Amino acid sequence: MNSELDDGCESLCMVQALQVSFGYPGRVVAHEASHCWHAGLCLLQGDEGTGKTSWLKALAGQLPLRTGVLRYAFADDGRLAAGSCFWQDPRQPLDEVRSQMPAAGWVALQRTLYPHWSQEQFGRHVQGFGLEPHLHKPLQALSSGTQRKLWMAAGWASGAELVLIDEPLAALDKPSERYVQHALAAMAAGLRHPARPRCVIVAHWDAMQGVDWQDVMELATSP
Numbered sequence: 001m002n003s004e005l006d007d008g009c010e011s012l013c014m015v016q017a018l019q020v021s022f023g024y025p026g027r028v029v030a031h032e033a034s035h036c037w038h039a040g041l042c043l044l045q046g047d048e049g050t051g052k053t054s055w056l057k058a059l060a061g062q063l064p065l066r067t068g069v070l071r072y073a074f075a076d077d078g079r080l081a082a083g084s085c086f087w088q089d090p091r092q093p094l095d096e097v098r099s100q101m102p103a104a105g106w107v108a109l110q111r112t113l114y115p116h117w118s119q120e121q122f123g124r125h126v127q128g129f130g131l132e133p134h135l136h137k138p139l140q141a142l143s144s145g146t147q148r149k150l151w152m153a154a155g156w157a158s159g160a161e162l163v164l165i166d167e168p169l170a171a172l173d174k175p176s177e178r179y180v181q182h183a184l185a186a187m188a189a190g191l192r193h194p195a196r197p198r199c200v201i202v203a204h205w206d207a208m209q210g211v212d213w214q215d216v217m218e219l220a221t222s223p
Helices: 052-059 103-113 119-129 144-157 174-191
Strands: 013-024 027-038 040-045 067-072 085-087 162-166 199-204 215-218
Touching: 013 052, 013 199, 027 040, 027 052, 027 067, 027 199, 027 215, 040 052, 040 174, 052 085, 052 162, 052 199, 103 144, 119 144, 119 174, 144 162, 144 174, 174 199
Parallel strands: 040 199, 040 215, 085 162, 162 199
Antiparallel strands: 013 027, 013 067
């Protein structure tokens, strides 16, 4: 753990944003914003259009900062190492190669990317989501809801220090919505294990019943 990250934060601060600004041409998403995400379950809460997905992209290193810095407790050089962050943008169309890849093949690829991958956890989430009948299908044949379930199952099983999940209940059936909330609640305590703390940041519009969040960052609606 990098003690430099503990500036005003508890010892398990995993990700720290210091005066960060980012956005798109003609639109500022964050202006000199600061926040500390601790180990555990963290909620990025806001209505549609408040910048939740953009925040996740910035934390994943896919949206460049204009000013400020992001610090990661698990990155010695300040950069995200391969296998330390899981992020799959559910809104981003798959490229031609990925779209034709069987879901099981995509999962096999994830196992090679994340050194702390847990096949036991993945199997449990496959069962909870009812994904087994879909694993032989190409990714392009999966509905948007089934893709989201696959991304979440892989993210939770990845063992990555930082896992970013965008709108987990979107396009899901009611049983799957209940499973998401159950799975998040069940994993909360294990994420704060002092031997290997992890941070799961979920972007969603409300607090999701039954989930005990370690931290909630509320994004303001633009006037």
